[in-house]
Amino acid sequence: MPSRADARRSAEWVLRGALIAALAWALWLSIRRAESSPHPRRATPATLAEELQYALTTNDSVSIDFSIDATPTRADRDLLVALRRAGIPVSWSGSQPPLAMQLVREREPAAGAILRIAGDGAAAVAIVDSAGPLDSVVAQRGATLAMGTLVGAVRAKSGDFYSRTRVPDAATRRPVLVLGRAGWETKFVMTALTESGWNVRSRIPTAPNVFVHDDGLLPLDTARYDAVIALDSTAADMTEAIARFVQQGGGLVLTTNSVDALKSLAPGNAGDRRPGRILLAEDTVTSRDLPIRPVASLRTDAIALERQSAGVALAARRAGLGRVLAVGYDESWRWRMLGGSSGLAAHRAWWSRAVGSVVAERLEDARPAGDEAAPRAALFSALGPPRASGPIEAPSPVRIGLSIFLLLTITIALLAETASRRFRGAK
Amino acid sequence: MVGHAVSDFVFATAQYESGDWDSAPLVPANIIDTIARYTSIDVAPSGIIVPLASPSLFRYPLVYLTGHLPVRFGPGESANLKRYAERGGMLFVDDHNHDVDGTFHRTCTEELTRLYGAPKPLPKTHALYSSFFKFDDGPPTTSHELNGWGDNLVHKTLSGVERDGRLVLLYSSKDYSSEWNYHPENKRFLSVDNTKFAVNIVVYALTR
Numbered sequence: 196m197p198s199r200a201d202a203r204r205s206a207e208w209v210l211r212g213a214l215i216a217a218l219a220w221a222l223w224l225s226i227r228r229a230e231s232s233p234h235p236r237r238a239t240p241a242t243l244a245e246e247l248q249y250a251l252t253t254n255d256s257v258s259i260d261f262s263i264d265a266t267p268t269r270a271d272r273d274l275l276v277a278l279r280r281a282g283i284p285v286s287w288s289g290s291q292p293p294l295a296m297q298l299v300r301e302r303e304p305a306a307g308a309i310l311r312i313a314g315d316g317a318a319a320v321a322i323v324d325s326a327g328p329l330d331s332v333v334a335q336r337g338a339t340l341a342m343g344t345l346v347g348a349v350r351a352k353s354g355d356f357y358s359r360t361r362v363p364d365a366a367t368r369r370p371v372l373v374l375g376r377a378g379w380e381t382k383f384v385m386t387a388l389t390e391s392g393w394n395v396r397s398r399i400p401t402a403p404n405v406f407v408h409d410d411g412l413l414p415l416d417t418a419r420y421d422a423v424i425a426l427d428s429t430a431a432d433m434t435e436a437i438a439r440f441v442q443q444g445g446g447l448v449l450t451t452n453s454v455d456a457l458k459s460l461a462p463g464n465a466g467d468r469r470p471g472r473i474l475l476a477e478d479t480v481t482s483r484d485l486p487i488r489p490v491a492s493l494r495t496d497a498i499a500l501e502r503q504s505a506g507v508a509l510a511a512r513r514a515g516l517g518r519v520l521a522v523g524y525d526e527s528w529r530w531r532m533l534g535g536s537s538g539l540a541a542h543r544a545w546w547s548r549a550v551g552s553v554v555a556e557r558l559e560d561a562r563p564a565g566d567e568a569a570p571r572a573a574l575f576s577a578l579g580p581p582r583a584s585g586p587i588e589a590p591s592p593v594r595i596g597l598s599i600f601l602l603l604t605i606t607i608a609l610l611a612e613t614a615s616r617r618f619r620g621a622k
Numbered sequence: 623m624v625g626h627a628v629s630d631f632v633f634a635t636a637q638y639e640s641g642d643w644d645s646a647p648l649v650p651a652n653i654i655d656t657i658a659r660y661t662s663i664d665v666a667p668s669g670i671i672v673p674l675a676s677p678s679l680f681r682y683p684l685v686y687l688t689g690h691l692p693v694r695f696g697p698g699e700s701a702n703l704k705r706y707a708e709r710g711g712m713l714f715v716d717d718h719n720h721d722v723d724g725t726f727h728r729t730c731t732e733e734l735t736r737l738y739g740a741p742k743p744l745p746k747t748h749a750l751y752s753s754f755f756k757f758d759d760g761p762p763t764t765s766h767e768l769n770g771w772g773d774n775l776v777h778k779t780l781s782g783v784e785r786d787g788r789l790v791l792l793y794s795s796k797d798y799s800s801e802w803n804y805h806p807e808n809k810r811f812l813s814v815d816n817t818k819f820a821v822n823i824v825v826y827a828l829t830r
Binding site (some may be wrong): 402403 | 660786825
């Protein structure tokens, strides 16, 4: 039977074993906690800078949970991405609404921009630029707005959330070449385009082998011109050059009076001419009152863009890399001269749009909208999906109790083992 | 109505309420003959008279106005002429007198200045003088300027008002209305056709 002293020594070994086991357990817990659950820190756009400072200076293992109550700035988003790449866990939560916009500059020198906006809310979205409010729209099913002059950045705001972008710079347009005989149609098409900001060059025959033309008119290629406007059969001697130009990506606006000369490119044939409406003394002219020679026998690859009672007034097709627009209206200058108070501006805008619709897109036109234009998509792209809803994991009472239990175990075991050795006279 | 659709150009003479607007009745036919003779412009065989106060004015983007007597435009005429210039019309005014500071010149330039601003002399290099025929010395002189009456008046330049680089008003004191006021068939008696400058005016109006 073991003596009392042996039993005491055995108990001391048990205490030492318990002490070592408790220390090992505590060490394991501490390592595991450091690896699995750093101390979470909540941040909002307002406190992000402060939390960033803490996360970068503390010795504690921390994670950042970014709670969104307004659209985060690009700088905020970049900070969080940088933190994540530095090894600090970052998550985000909140209800960033889907709201995205795109501003595309129209391809006319003096034109504004087209705003396309999409969202999923029934609430009105306010459109503002740097100079102030512009409009409001319910973008639930998407909306397209023609914008006039815009100043600086354009925002679509819904509460504290917004989408932001800028108008692309106006691309420098190359000249357009007008081919037509000496007459009012040629003159006023040129005038309308010049007034709209186009750089217009022309070749106008005034007598056999006599032309009024700009210097250095040829060669006709896409490095020199954006579009050709063929108003009548005087373009016939340039058919091959025009066809090559369009195949290379140049634009062509042709009237049905010039179709015979440019059959290979035209969207259709020329129909019979219908005279314009008979006007009374005080009547004014709109495009519908003009004489028309409709586009007939449309090609299979052509589309009718505008119809009048006499037939197709506007038709378009692609030819090679270029676009061709056929115009059935005749003597459009009467619209400008006799079109009442709006005729001048309407004629000018109509011709500018017609030419703008065939000129090739430039890099400037297609400049990306920027990631602030679609902030929700940008957030997903940068930080992934939002954290599932629910409280951030905090130290549980069980874990706290376990820590206290281990501390007490270690303390008691250490004191008991030391006291036992001392009372029996050992060191 | 949309008349004259078959012709690109119809020569129009302005009829105004004051003065003698019809003082040079043979000029239109003579100019039409000249246009047809030298150019391929599709010109209507007869001219038209258009009242300045009428909406019909806007069917004729080039209008010729002449006379001897004082000119005062009525409210309708003034409003139309202003709008006409804004839309791209060009008014060619010729003083049928060739003297300096005559009544037509004084009153008409007052009226035109009120509507368009003061006409300015056109340089010899102006596109008008090379739009078809070349006139290196500027506007051709008329025999009526050198009529032997001792006045020895030669107006060296024409004047005009430009908007956006094009003439909306061409003003002449050279009395082309007398110079061109004859039957076209009589051109055969001239060693040099004195109406050539009219071609430049018409071609300029149609191409600028």
